[in-house]
Amino acid sequence: MKILRRGLLLLMVLLVVCGCSRDAGEKDIPLSDISAKLMSDLTWVDGPLYQINETAISNNYSFGELGLEGCEAYLAATGATAEEIMVLKLTDKKDLSDAEAALQKRVESQKKQFENYVPAEVYKLENAVIANHGRYVALIVCDEFDKAGEVFESCFQ
């Protein structure tokens, strides 16, 4: 009986501890660290990307009612290329598919913008990487699309 009581007590403590963290087992990685890793480990033809502000984020992406804990976006240093990084952290993982759909919409829009203008950039968009890890989601448009997913994943190891 005492063992059972102690077990219950331990369970309660565990529940309290787990309840305090939003998603047990998920590393809390700053979005800026993820972006920095993507920028340093991937090649960007147009030079270092430029971090856009909230106004520009709302201009470029349609997240609607998506619950975001935070997001960061970087565009090509000039408008010459389609290179881009968007990293976001969802409030709830259940919004993952909506987030991915919003990012895919951005890719499609960019594809249409570039295909009659700088067709050479379209292959980057056709191979755009939309990756996720827990509540983190990223859109990466670059030359090294085959490497981008791995670099993103390495941020969590």
Added chain:
Amino acid sequence: MSSPQRRKGSRSQKNPPVRRHNYADIRPKKKKTSLAVPILILFVLALVISLIAAAAWQKLQDSASSSNTSSGIPTPPPSAVRTGDGPASPSSIPSMKAGYSQSSPESAPDGEGDAQSGESSQSGDSSGESSSQSTPGGNAVSTVTFGAAVPPSAKVSESYFDDALFIGDSITTGITGYGILNNATVLASKGVNPSSLLNNKVELPDGSKENLLDLAKEENPKKIYIHIGANGVAFIGKETFISLYAQSIQRLKEDHPDAIIYVQSIFPVTKAKADAEPLYSNDKIDAYNLAIMEMTKEQEVYYLNVAEVLKGPDGALPNEVSPADGMHFGPATYRVWMDYLLSHVVDAEDYPQESSGVESTPSGSSSESQEPSSSSASG
């Protein structure tokens, strides 16, 4: 593409030999305690830790505040702290209206080039006569002549763009793409040229396809800034180019009889671009700009020689401003462009003026630095 979730590794643990104790036999009998006690202890512990942390935080804030006061640096109110580059909260990210967006002045981006702020050269064409003009809508304006570049004016605040509409090509899309302004309406699409502006529906950032002049008609701007031509100069003959451009302006005048219409010069390209693709030579661009300026006289709209502030000493866009394609540039140069517009207005007296110019002076490294040129696109 989705990445698999990383699972926490499960450690294998050796099961210890089962040891059965009859605690009742080896421990003195204790009074039975309820479960509430350890929980209460946990809460009290958490409360104590929180209070200690709060006290430390307060102390830290007090000391920071006193040091600022003693050094004469006022502590800005929380509302003055710029958070533009921080993570966006869901509530702060409205969805974009189809095809265009509202933008507002943002402070100059850091880490960008130290592009020249404001103009330091003369306006493109000084041969034009100066005389009093009125806008098509009858607004009073300073001494400006149609068919000559708008001369420098007092620099107005960025609220001047509150009722402005920008129409243009890929370069103009950067106004919203980089978040340069958030109080103006921008109708732009990559690849727009005088022909497609007039005749075609073009792809918009929201995925829809519309004619920009049709969309413009739905707006009620007091000023219209138009910038096209970089895409047409290579493959549209000058006369056709001007004819198409003039037709678009006529349409804008009909749809917006009260608006001040500013026609901006085609921007220069880098020497590298001009050398690689002679169809885009800056001499050719200058010739087209001269023709555009003459056209503005016939159309009675205002010509802005923005090219003059973007040119380096060699009359070209500096290579470091546009290393990738010799035509597009980054946010620091957008600030130079916007500064030029704000200091070349025809109705400055009707608007609040910028006191010091500090607000929109680009800052940062010199990666985009460029020398002002006294050469004019028209000449």
